[in-house]
Structure formats: structure tokens, C-alpha cells
Amino acid sequence: MRWTIKPKPEQPQIDALATSLKVDELVAQLLLQRGITNYEDAKRFFRPQLSHLHDPFLMKDMDKAVERIEKAITQEENILVFGDYDVDGTTAVALVSSYLESSYPNVATYIPDRYNEGYGVSYQGIDFAEDNGFSLIIALDCGVKAIDKVAYAKEKGIDFIICDHHRPGKTLPDAVAVLDPKRADCSYPYDELCGCGVGFKLIQALGSKKGETTEDLIPYLDLVATAIGADIVPITGENRVMAYWGLQVINQEPRVGFKAIINQIKKQVLTITDVVFIIAPRINAAGRMEHGQHAVNLLKETDLERAEFFAAEIEKYNTDRRNLDQEIAKEALLQIQENKEEKGFTSVVYKETWHKGVIGIVASRLIETYYRPTLVFTKSGNKLAASARSIKGFDVYEALEGCSNTIEQFGGHMYAAGLTLLEENYEAFKAKFEEVVSSTMDPTLLSPEIMVDAIISLDQITPKLMRIIKQFAPFGPGNLTPVFMAENLKDTGYAKVVGQEGKHLKCKLFDKNSGSKRAAIDAIGFNLGQNLPTITNASVSAVFSLDENEWQGNISLQMKLRDLKEQVGYQY
Structure with a gap:
């Protein structure tokens, strides 16, 4: 390693902050390294307040989103809350749907099937909306690249509101509103929200129109804190405030679904690390092994007995997931060794029978042994699907863009992405990915820092x-x-x-x-x-x-x- x-901050800076806060030099140094230079900064850091959250209407299209939802409620339209099957998506769906249902009955949820539909907005989901009389879909943690699917819905008279945090493409979907702080034309002050965080900004905006304060929405922050931890977004700015308050909810007044999980693990005080390694894998296991709707059902349940039944079900999915990812990781490591690929800049492995639900975890496990950008492929229908994971300092999403002529579809972040490609393009992609990474990566990054x-x-x-x-x-x-x-x-x-x-x-x-x-x-x-x-x-x-x-x-x-x-x- x-x-x-x-770099150590200048001594006069350390002395000034240490005197101002009445702390020793070491603490002052640690704070300065986090960008905290004065008493007010320190106060905001140590005592995050809900008043530090930004006005949700600073987000581009927020006014349009609120107006369309209010119209739907006034005209008694059916609203479908749609979200991805991972922790960020399922917590976001639970948050927005339960908030809307607290004052309006015509709301349902939809999580796409990881295996039959794949990631994000799906044609099947839109067909479901049409067949069941939904005229408004709120898409959470997905949708910012779903141009064709939003157009397909529009032809059927179905409107879309998109709440996403992934990087948009060159063109945005033709939705009523696209809430995404990463939009180039969005001047929202904080662009590191997770999908559930964007969902919270939406209910914050809706609530403000009804005279509700942010304090009224505190019970929803346990979901946001869980998504922040699981999605590995920066715990700075608004995310720090929401994670801080959300952890208090989890530890003091957890929703029934969380209580059922906590009762199983018998841990008294949970940190954000516990949320990432204990709660999040269980929520994720539903979508990986069975269906993400099971996670939404648990997170929205208000009866403890039923929640404990759901939690026991999800615990079994999590055990199965753990056994499966360990078994596949052994096979993948063997494949790398047999193919003598330990010396390259990348690890790319494929077996058509590997379980699609755990390949992302397997990619992370491989990085523990061979520290390099890693993709794990499996067969998905008539195509190959992969999860990509990266190492500190290297943007795997950007590398995939450099291989786009061999890829059918891809999306994600700097450190995690997903993609599909035709089987006949696998070897060409593998060679191109190695070429792109080896020509753009600083070799020193291959040693963990x-x-x-x-x-x-x-x-x-x-x-x-x-x-x-x-x-x-x-x-x-x-x-x-x-x-x-x-x-x-x-x-x-x-x-x-x-x-x-x-x-x-x-x-x-x-x-x-x-x-x-x-x-x-x-x-x-x-x-x-x-x-x-x-x-x-x-x-x-x-x-x-x-x-x-x-x-x-x-x-x-x-x-x-x-x-x-x-x-x-x-x-x-």
C-alpha cells in the first residue's frame, strides 16, 4: 500500500482555529483538512441543522414537478411511483409513495424486475401503467437517460417526473420535469445528492406548499440516511445533515421495517457503517435474489408482526446472496489466474450461469485481490450484462464511454456502473477496455493508497x-x-x-x-x-x-x- x-496546514492557521474552538492542535489540524477554517464552519460541522438544507425550489424544474403532482391530486389521477431495485431506488420509492399516501389514496409503487426488465425505466413498467390507468409516473433514482421510454409513455398519454442523480446524456427526456442536480443547466447549490435525496427534496417542496416544515419530514430521513450510506455519495453538505438526522431516527424512532431488521441483528446503536454493512445488504438482497418490491413492502410496513415476517424472508435472501457471491468470486478468481491476466490493468471475467444479482458484489471482491477496474459479466436474455467497479482515483464510467462502440447500453458513476452488450462483442470490448484503461490510468493507482x-x-x-x-x-x-x-x-x-x-x-x-x-x-x-x-x-x-x-x-x-x-x- x-x-x-x-499536507499539514500552516501553523498560524492551526493556532488560530485551536484558540477559537478551545481544542488542541491535532483536532484543529483535522478540521482544517476538512475545510473547516472558523468557528461558524465548526458549528455547522459538529451540529448539523435542518435549517442548513437548501430551498428545494432552487432545483431546476421543481416548480413544474410540484405543479404536476398537485394537478394529479386535484383531478384524482392515479400516480405510479417507479424506482430502481437497489437500496437507493427502493428507499426512494418507499419515501415518496408513503409521503403521498399520507394524504392521497391513488398511489401505487413499481420496481422493475432485475432479470426480466433490467435497470431503470422499462417498457413493461409503462405498459403496466397504461393497463392500470396511471397517467403520471414519478421515476426515482433512474430515468435521466430514458429518452425513448419517456417518449413511448407520452404517446400513451402518461406523463413523467424524473428524480435522478446520475449524469445526464446530451439530451434530456421529454418529461414534465427532470429533477437532477447534475443537469448542466441546474444551479442547485449541492449536486451530490443520491436518488432518495432528490426524492426527499421533492417531498420537501410538496410539503412547503401545504405549510409543512422540514421538521415535519424528519421521520423520512432514516430512508435517506440509508440510501446515502449505501450509494457511497459524499457525506458533506446536505448529505451530512440528512445522514446525521436520519441516523438519529434509526437509533431513536426507527420505522417498523428497520425495527424488524434491528431486532434480528440485536445491535443497540447503529453508525453509518452499520447501515452500509448490516441494513443495506439486506434491503439489496431482495432485488438481487427475488424482487425489489419485497424491500419496499418491508420499508413501508406499519405492523411489526408483518414486518418481522418480511424481514425474516429478506434475511433468507441475504444468506443465499452471501453464499452465492462467495462461490462465484472463487470461480472468477480462478478464471483470472488460469487466463494469466493478473498483470493487466483490468479484470474482466464472464460465465453465462453466474447470478446477475450478485455480480456487482463479486466485482468488489475481486478488487480486494486484484486491485484494478473490474467487470463481471453474465448472460442476461440474449445479451451479456456486467457490473463494473473501479479503484480510487479512476473513472470507470468515463472509460466505458471510450468503449461505447462495443456496448449496447451503460450507465452509472465514477466508481460503479452497469452495462449490456452483444455476446459477439465480448472479446472486442474486453480488449478495448484494457486498451482504454492502460492508456489513461496513472499506473501508481494500481497500488491502494x-x-x-x-x-x-x-x-x-x-x-x-x-x-x-x-x-x-x-x-x-x-x-x-x-x-x-x-x-x-x-x-x-x-x-x-x-x-x-x-x-x-x-x-x-x-x-x-x-x-x-x-x-x-x-x-x-x-x-x-x-x-x-x-x-x-x-x-x-x-x-x-x-x-x-x-x-x-x-x-x-x-x-x-x-x-x-x-x-x-x-x-x-
């Missing part, structure tokens, strides 16, 4: 520092957990490997410069078991974050190791 130490906020000594690690760092949460892109580096460390002599197959490293480190083992701090290094000989025989430098370890009711500070290097001759 490459260790990159962030750890960004280090500050070099510290172990005596700076105190319960007070931990209390302050916990207030930096929620963590995520744009506000990552502070990472530190300490040098000249030695194990007290009890280092060992723990966990399945000895994958993890457990040790207790002290600073050799101080010479006192009494000041040693417990450390855990997940997937660092191979470092046992190094830490046993040599002084090391370590990169780590701070964590709290709870054992038999006692809470103690520990270092969560990210990487270790032998002290002599290392480079970072």
Missing part, C-alpha cells in the same frame, strides 16, 4: 481525543474517519493471529522512544495476519484509525491497524 501523508491525516505519538491517543473524533461522524466519502501514522512502535511480546485461518493480527503496541510498555495500546489489524513475523521481530511504523473495543461491558481504546511497515528503510 502507498502511504500518502496529507492510504491517506494519512497526521503523524502522531501514542501518548496523544486519549479518551478525550476519541470523544471529539466520534463527533466528526457520520463518516464517509468527503469526511473519512481520521487516519494516523505512528513510528518506531514495538509489540509488548504477545502478538498473535486470530480469526478464521489466522487472517487477523492482534497485538499491543508501545512507543520505543518512550520506552514504557505501560503506555501500550491494544491494536487489531483485520486481514493483516501475515504481518505477525514483522511485528514480532522488528520495530514498525503503523497506519491506523482509532476505535473503541467493548468486551464484557468494559470499553477501551484500540488502534484499528490499516497497514504496517518495518521501520528500517520503509518508504511512504
Whole structure:
């Protein structure tokens, strides 16, 4: 791994902020590195307020969207709330449909089938709307590129309102309203919302017309926080505010569907990390293994007994998903090794029987072993479908644009995308993708990078520092957990490997410069078991974050190791 130490802010800046906030220099440094330069910035950071959210009518077409929905309600039209089958889509559908249903009955939901319809707005969904008398479709987390499908709906007398956050193409669909902060002609102050976040701005706008305040909409923020975490959007600006308040809802007054999941996992306080790794995979599992509508049903359920039944169903889907993705990942790794493709800039694998619902997870697993942009293909109808995942600093969406002459359809983000192509184009695509990536990527990106906020000594690690760092949460892109580096460390002599197959490293480190083992701090290094000989025989430098370890009711500070290097001759 490459260790990159962030530039330290100028000392006068550190001193001024430390004095203003009455904090020590290290905390001031961490805040400055996050763009927080004064007392007001710090206040907004540590105490996110709903008043910090922007006026939803600053978003292009918001007035048109609200006007069309109000007209639909006045004329008693049937409204279909349509969304993608992943966490962002299903939470957005649950949010907008439940909000509308709270005052208007003629609302239904539609999640496309991942296998029969694929991603986004579908012709089948539009036909369903026509057959069942829906004259307005609100599309969430999809639709900004659905030009032909929106035109098809218009021919049938069905209007569209699109709430999306993906990058638009050169032409927008002919919808009544296209709400997307990434539109080139949209001057909305924050363009990193997820799909559910755009849905929240829509209900915020609708609510303001009825005299509701943002405080009235707090119960919906648990859905937004879940989507923010799952969709890996930056936890800055509005996303930070909504994630902060949404986590409070999840922990204090969770909706019945979340309560049913939390009852299963028996965890008292959930962080955004728990939402990403515990709640989100379960919601996602419905669309991956069965149908995304199951997730919407759970998220909208108000009866706990029924919710627990739905949650048990989804738990089974999640177990099946986990077993399946582990099995496919082994096959995919073997394919890379057999084809001797470890040396390239990309990993592209294909087997027609692989389950379409888990190929995105498999792509992420492959990156853990072969750190490079990765695509996993499977057969989908008469075409091949793939999930793409990228590595830090490389835009896989842009790379796919460079291969567009071999692709039927694609969409997504910098770090995650999906595509379809004809089977006869697979080898041509594979060669072109390798060519595009190898010619545009800086080779240093192929080594995972750890960004280090500050070099510290172990005596700076105190319960007070931990209390302050916990207030930096929620963590995520744009506000990552502070990472530190300490040098000249030695194990007290009890280092060992723990966990399945000895994958993890457990040790207790002290600073050799101080010479006192009494000041040693417990450390855990997940997937660092191979470092046992190094830490046993040599002084090391370590990169780590701070964590709290709870054992038999006692809470103690520990270092969560990210990487270790032998002290002599290392480079970072």
C-alpha cells in the first residue's frame, strides 16, 4: 500500500482555529483538512441543522414537478411511483409513495424486475401503467437517460417526473420535469445528492406548499440516511445533515421495517457503517435474489408482526446472496489466474450461469485481490450484462464511454456502473477496455493508497481525543474517519493471529522512544495476519484509525491497524 501523508496546514492557521474552538492542535489540524477554517464552519460541522438544507425550489424544474403532482391530486389521477431495485431506488420509492399516501389514496409503487426488465425505466413498467390507468409516473433514482421510454409513455398519454442523480446524456427526456442536480443547466447549490435525496427534496417542496416544515419530514430521513450510506455519495453538505438526522431516527424512532431488521441483528446503536454493512445488504438482497418490491413492502410496513415476517424472508435472501457471491468470486478468481491476466490493468471475467444479482458484489471482491477496474459479466436474455467497479482515483464510467462502440447500453458513476452488450462483442470490448484503461490510468493507482491525516505519538491517543473524533461522524466519502501514522512502535511480546485461518493480527503496541510498555495500546489489524513475523521481530511504523473495543461491558481504546511497515528503510 502507498502511504500518502496529507499536507499539514500552516501553523498560524492551526493556532488560530485551536484558540477559537478551545481544542488542541491535532483536532484543529483535522478540521482544517476538512475545510473547516472558523468557528461558524465548526458549528455547522459538529451540529448539523435542518435549517442548513437548501430551498428545494432552487432545483431546476421543481416548480413544474410540484405543479404536476398537485394537478394529479386535484383531478384524482392515479400516480405510479417507479424506482430502481437497489437500496437507493427502493428507499426512494418507499419515501415518496408513503409521503403521498399520507394524504392521497391513488398511489401505487413499481420496481422493475432485475432479470426480466433490467435497470431503470422499462417498457413493461409503462405498459403496466397504461393497463392500470396511471397517467403520471414519478421515476426515482433512474430515468435521466430514458429518452425513448419517456417518449413511448407520452404517446400513451402518461406523463413523467424524473428524480435522478446520475449524469445526464446530451439530451434530456421529454418529461414534465427532470429533477437532477447534475443537469448542466441546474444551479442547485449541492449536486451530490443520491436518488432518495432528490426524492426527499421533492417531498420537501410538496410539503412547503401545504405549510409543512422540514421538521415535519424528519421521520423520512432514516430512508435517506440509508440510501446515502449505501450509494457511497459524499457525506458533506446536505448529505451530512440528512445522514446525521436520519441516523438519529434509526437509533431513536426507527420505522417498523428497520425495527424488524434491528431486532434480528440485536445491535443497540447503529453508525453509518452499520447501515452500509448490516441494513443495506439486506434491503439489496431482495432485488438481487427475488424482487425489489419485497424491500419496499418491508420499508413501508406499519405492523411489526408483518414486518418481522418480511424481514425474516429478506434475511433468507441475504444468506443465499452471501453464499452465492462467495462461490462465484472463487470461480472468477480462478478464471483470472488460469487466463494469466493478473498483470493487466483490468479484470474482466464472464460465465453465462453466474447470478446477475450478485455480480456487482463479486466485482468488489475481486478488487480486494486484484486491485484494478473490474467487470463481471453474465448472460442476461440474449445479451451479456456486467457490473463494473473501479479503484480510487479512476473513472470507470468515463472509460466505458471510450468503449461505447462495443456496448449496447451503460450507465452509472465514477466508481460503479452497469452495462449490456452483444455476446459477439465480448472479446472486442474486453480488449478495448484494457486498451482504454492502460492508456489513461496513472499506473501508481494500481497500488491502494492510504491517506494519512497526521503523524502522531501514542501518548496523544486519549479518551478525550476519541470523544471529539466520534463527533466528526457520520463518516464517509468527503469526511473519512481520521487516519494516523505512528513510528518506531514495538509489540509488548504477545502478538498473535486470530480469526478464521489466522487472517487477523492482534497485538499491543508501545512507543520505543518512550520506552514504557505501560503506555501500550491494544491494536487489531483485520486481514493483516501475515504481518505477525514483522511485528514480532522488528520495530514498525503503523497506519491506523482509532476505535473503541467493548468486551464484557468494559470499553477501551484500540488502534484499528490499516497497514504496517518495518521501520528500517520503509518508504511512504
